[in-house]
Structures are given as C-alpha cells and as structure tokens.
Amino acid sequence: xxxxxxxxxxxxxxxxxxxxxxxxxxxxxxxxxxxxxxxxxxxxxxxxxxxxxxxxxxxxxxxxxxxxxxxxxxxxxxxxxxxxxxxxxxxxxxxxxxxxxxxxxxxxxxxxxxxxxxxxxxxxxxxxxxxxxxxxxxxxxxxxxxxxxxxxxxxxxxxxxxxxxxxxxxxxxxxxxxxxxxxxxxxxxxxxxxxxxxxxxxxxxxxxxxxxxxxxxxxxxxxxxxxxxxxxxxxxxxxxxxxxxxxxxxxxxxxxxxxxxxxxxxxxxxxxxxxxxxxxxxxxxxxxxxxxxxxxxxxxxxxxxxxxxxxxxxxxxxxxxxxxxxxxxxxxxxxxxxxxxxx
Amino acid sequence: xxxxxxxxxxxxxxxxxxxxxxxxxxxxxxxxxxxxxxxxxxxxxxxxxxxxxxxxxxxxxxxxxxxxxxxxxxxxxxxxxxxxxxxxxxxxxxxxxxxxxxxxxxxxxxxxxxxxxxxxxxxxxxxxxxxxxxxxxxxxxxxxxxxxxxxxxxxxxxxxxxxxxxxxxxxxxxxxxxxxxxxxxxxxxxxxxxxxxxxxxxxxxxxxxxxxxxxxxxxxxxxxxxxxxxxxxxxxxxxxxxxxxxxxxxxxxxxxxxxxxxxxxxxxxxxxxxxxxxxxxxxxxxxxxxxxxxxxxxxxxxxxxxxxxxxxxxxxxxxxxxxxxxxxxxxxxxxxxxxxxxx
Numbered sequence: 001x002x003x004x005x006x007x008x009x010x011x012x013x014x015x016x017x018x019x020x021x022x023x024x025x026x027x028x029x030x031x032x033x034x035x036x037x038x039x040x041x042x043x044x045x046x047x048x049x050x051x052x053x054x055x056x057x058x059x060x061x062x063x064x065x066x067x068x069x070x071x072x073x074x075x076x077x078x079x080x081x082x083x084x085x086x087x088x089x090x091x092x093x094x095x096x097x098x099x100x101x102x103x104x105x106x107x108x109x110x111x112x113x114x115x116x117x118x119x120x121x122x123x124x125x126x127x128x129x130x131x132x133x134x135x136x137x138x139x140x141x142x143x144x145x146x147x148x149x150x151x152x153x154x155x156x157x158x159x160x161x162x163x164x165x166x167x168x169x170x171x172x173x174x175x176x177x178x179x180x181x182x183x184x185x186x187x188x189x190x191x192x193x194x195x196x197x198x199x200x201x202x203x204x205x206x207x208x209x210x211x212x213x214x215x216x217x218x219x220x221x222x223x224x225x226x227x228x229x230x231x232x233x234x235x236x237x238x239x240x241x242x243x244x245x246x247x248x249x250x251x252x253x254x255x256x257x258x259x260x261x262x263x264x265x266x267x268x269x270x271x272x273x274x275x276x277x278x279x280x281x282x283x284x285x286x287x288x289x290x291x292x293x294x295x296x297x298x299x300x301x302x303x304x305x306x307x308x309x310x311x312x313x314x315x316x317x318x319x320x321x322x323x324x325x326x327x328x329x330x331x332x333x334x335x336x337x338x339x340x341x342x343x
Numbered sequence: 344x345x346x347x348x349x350x351x352x353x354x355x356x357x358x359x360x361x362x363x364x365x366x367x368x369x370x371x372x373x374x375x376x377x378x379x380x381x382x383x384x385x386x387x388x389x390x391x392x393x394x395x396x397x398x399x400x401x402x403x404x405x406x407x408x409x410x411x412x413x414x415x416x417x418x419x420x421x422x423x424x425x426x427x428x429x430x431x432x433x434x435x436x437x438x439x440x441x442x443x444x445x446x447x448x449x450x451x452x453x454x455x456x457x458x459x460x461x462x463x464x465x466x467x468x469x470x471x472x473x474x475x476x477x478x479x480x481x482x483x484x485x486x487x488x489x490x491x492x493x494x495x496x497x498x499x500x501x502x503x504x505x506x507x508x509x510x511x512x513x514x515x516x517x518x519x520x521x522x523x524x525x526x527x528x529x530x531x532x533x534x535x536x537x538x539x540x541x542x543x544x545x546x547x548x549x550x551x552x553x554x555x556x557x558x559x560x561x562x563x564x565x566x567x568x569x570x571x572x573x574x575x576x577x578x579x580x581x582x583x584x585x586x587x588x589x590x591x592x593x594x595x596x597x598x599x600x601x602x603x604x605x606x607x608x609x610x611x612x613x614x615x616x617x618x619x620x621x622x623x624x625x626x627x628x629x630x631x632x633x634x635x636x637x638x639x640x641x642x643x644x645x646x647x648x649x650x651x652x653x654x655x656x657x658x659x660x661x662x663x664x665x666x667x668x669x670x671x672x673x674x675x676x677x678x679x680x681x682x683x684x685x686x
Binding site: 093131139161 | 377378379382430433434435436450451452453454456457458459460461463464465467468471474479480482483486487490493494497498500501502504505508
C-alpha cells in the first residue's frame, strides 16, 4: 500500500469512527421514539467506511473548524447517503447491499420505500441542530447546499432510470460523466467539501472552487467502484458480484462495449438489456463480461479512471490553494491515489 | 349547502387558485431544468382543492400576514403532500389517484419512487426562499416545523404498514385515532395552522394551541374521506371506489367490524386481510361491505366523525382566541361543518 493510501486508511478509521458513533447515537435515540427507525437503521448499521462523513470533517478542519463542529453534518451525510441507497436498491432491483440482502428483499418494497423516507427525514434533523452550534446563517446555508445536493442526486438517478426505461444505446463517455457528476459526485465529493469549507471558513470561501476537484475525484471513484463490481471477489465487495451486469447498469464499460461491439453482438446486447432482470441468465452475464474484455472495455474504464484521478491531483492545488499543510489536507490530497488502489 | 360549507367552497376556490397557479409556476420552472419534474408534475397537475395550502394562507392572514407572505409555504405544502401521495400509492398498491391510474401503474415502481423523491426535494425549495421574504429566524422555524410534520407523516405511514404486515386484528378506536393524528392530521390541519401562525405572528404565538383543533378536524376529515370511499360514487371520488377495502386499509369502520363480527366471520375477515390484494375477489369486497352495514360499522364511523367535528367546533374558540373576526377566521371556523357535508 502506498503512503497516500495508508494515510487515507488511518484518517478514515479515525473520522469514520467518530461519525459511526454519532450516527449510532442518533439512530438509537430515534428508535426509542418509534420502531420504524430500528428498521431504517439496518443499512447504516451494516458498517461502511463513512468516506463522505470523513471527507466533510477533514475539509472543515482544513478551513479551521473542530471535529465537533462538523459532526452534525457528518451524521446527516451518512443518513442521507443510506436513504439514497435504500431507494436506489428498490429502483435498481438490487439484491444485495454490503454483503447482505437488500432492504426490500427482506421486508418488501412498501416497507423499504417508507424506511428510505424515514432515513431522509432523520437526515434533516442534525442539520437543524446546526443552528445551535453554527448559528442561523451558516446553518441555513448548509440547508441550501443540502437541497442542491439532494436535487442533483435525484436528477441523476432519474436520468439513469430513463436510460434503462428507454433502453438507451447511443451513449458516449460524456453522457456517462454528466450522469456521474449528478448521481455520484455531488453527494460523495462535492457537497462534503462545500459544507466542510462553509463550517470552517464561515462563508468566507467561494464554494464553487470545489466542483472540479470533486467531479474528477468522484468520477474516478465511481468508475473504480464499477470495475470492482466486474472484477472483484464477493467477500471483498458486499454487493452481488456482477450485479451491475444483471441490472443492466450503464457503466462506462457497458457504454464502451455498446459503441465497440460489432453489429450482431450489439443486437444481442440490446436484447439482453431490454428484458427484465429475471430473464437474464448466468450464461448471458458471462458472455457480456467476456465481450468487455475482448473489446477493451475494462481497459478503457481503467484508463479513464486513472486519467480522472490524475486530473483530481492537479485540481487539488487549486481547490485547496492557500490552506496550510496539515494531516487533513494531506488526507484530501491523497484521496485520488487511494481511489485507484482500492480493491 | 349550509352557509358554512358555501363560505369554505368560496375561499378554497380563491386561495386554491392562488396556490395552484404558484405551484404550476414552480413545476414549469423545474421542468425546464430537468425532465424528471415533468413526470413528477403529474399528480399536482391533476387538480385538487388545495385544502392544506388554503388553510395555511387563511391562518397566516388571521394572524396578520398577506397572501404573498404565505405563498411559498402553500406551494411547499402542495408539493410535499403530492410526494407523500406518490410513495403512499406505491406502498399501499393503490390503483387510482384523482380519477386516473396511480403513477406507479403508469410508469412502474422505480420511476414512481424517484418521482416522489423529486417532489420532496422540490417541496424544500420554496421553504428556502422564505429566507428572503420572512427572514432567517422565521424561515428556519418553518423548516423545523416541516421536519416535525414530515416525521409524523412518515411514522404514521410506517405504523399503518406494520398493521398490514402483522395483519393486526386487535385494534381499537384509540389506536386508529393515534394513527390518524400522525398520518393525516399533522400535515393536513396541524402543520398548516402552525406555520400560518408563525408567518403571521412572527413567532409571538404559542403553536401548540393548534394541535387539538387540528387533531379533531383532521380526524373527522379522514373518517369522512374513508366513508366516501365506501359509499360514494366513483366519478365524485377519484380513487377507485371500495379501493380501501381492496387494500385492506384499517379504517375506523374496518376496526369496528373486526371488534364486532362474530367469531366465524372474524376468521373469514382475517383470512381476507392476510392474502395479497390480487387474491381478493369482488365477492369478498361485497361481503365485507355488507358486514359493515350489518354490524353498524358505517353508522359508528358517521357518529365518530360527527363527534370529532363537534369537538373541533368547540376547540376552535381556544385555538383562535383573541384573533379579530374576518372572512379567513370564519372560513377556518367553518371547516368542521364543511368536512361533514363533503360528498
């Protein structure tokens, strides 16, 4: 493991621990009020790195805040992230999440949709508590940032659903990157840095400086995640291996294959994508996976992820210009390296 | 029609028109940004009385505000109301809404879940705009009220889902009223008056005074709504007639029947409730409906609705004590009468 990846792992352990502990308190308190939150706590309590919460805390510290001042936002981020996951899993008909059956597989779609809504409203609560710790103005600005982030995420998910409903076949890398900017980058990398800087600098930093760094970093992260789903081992991944293939998810690799497969293969591919998930066989998935190797789609995904991570390294200097050297700053600077080393 | 019901109709026409017009503007603007909002605009654009928005505007005016000052909240209420409807229809497997197929029947569950989320985030936007018209403090307090209202609604829906999942049979009127307080009253009657008073009185009125009036009024409204579903004509109702029976919805009337049916009928009733909706036949529904007449369940519902509306009339004097006479005040005072006269 590189020194960069090792530092990221250490900081994720530390800040992730802080976020998970505060998250557990929030969930326990809610569950004492109403049993729906016991059910809604399932995904958040399955564990996870708390990457978004950790990045938010680190960004806040880079701009002068304490861990405590960023904790409400960190907890909210984890709750909203899990709310997205619950609804996304319903919408994508995913079968597994973090190594266990998806919530709707366990409890049915009606209960899962309701549990996702419960997590959303629970995620608003810590942002209201910010009023006491950060004051009216910053707390309100964070709410405005949150509205934007949720909006981008919902619109991104809508776009991906449209691609599936319309069985979109004429997509290019730019379409994919536009999707991933909305669906992944806003809540994974752009929003955590924007609200971190808001908390730390109390409104004295222009937040648009974080968009490009967050976009390059988040896109590299998503492509790497999709590569792991195609290549990884189940026990190290936690979602069903090749689940993205079974879902017909328009990953960068699938979009590449759609563009580079010969006409007869493209017909078979589009037919595969047009049938319900349940009609897709293991043999179909193996064939699809083999074509991705054969036509260089996996290799293309790797190259684009590396290029994006490289661009993120470059953009970091601009996004965090003028901030003093610190462990938190080095952690953020190391994220592009860590993204590529994840297995 | 009584003078009270006639006044309510006139004010609903006027304020409902204001709310629908501002709602349409918000939806048009959003649809220009992203196509998901065209789809999400379906339910809001099917029309409706805009009861909640109108009540909010009237309450604001009773406490001294202008219509304009309450419009952002009125639009938000309609958007959040429709967001609930979209997800509730998925969760309840409802087939119709306002005389047309439910959103998930038209587009499938994945798109409907996403469209509900899109309406939720769209409903937050006008509340953020309140910052400019009402100032930081009142705008923030409205957000806190909104978090509470959404929380109550989600918890109420969760409770109803639990009753269905566990095939709850030992329920009483108090259980039903507890459900309806959370699931209906908070967003239909309690929240609109609380935020109306907040806007009008700028934080100088204790908001808890509205809870009892809102509870009595909202519960009478819900029971009357459920009676209309059992008794009404399809063209006047807009949801499938007897849809509540097909869904196995624990209405006050069904709960009464569960308590008063003889043992052999209760067994048949519980079996009916335990099977999936698709396994319930038209003959089952007719039998169930006939038993409700036979055992006085319909009559019981009517009596309780009348008693609650009477209690609301009584509570009105307390909730709106000290406010000067006005058309808005008389509109609110007339709501309990109107609720019982709806057909």
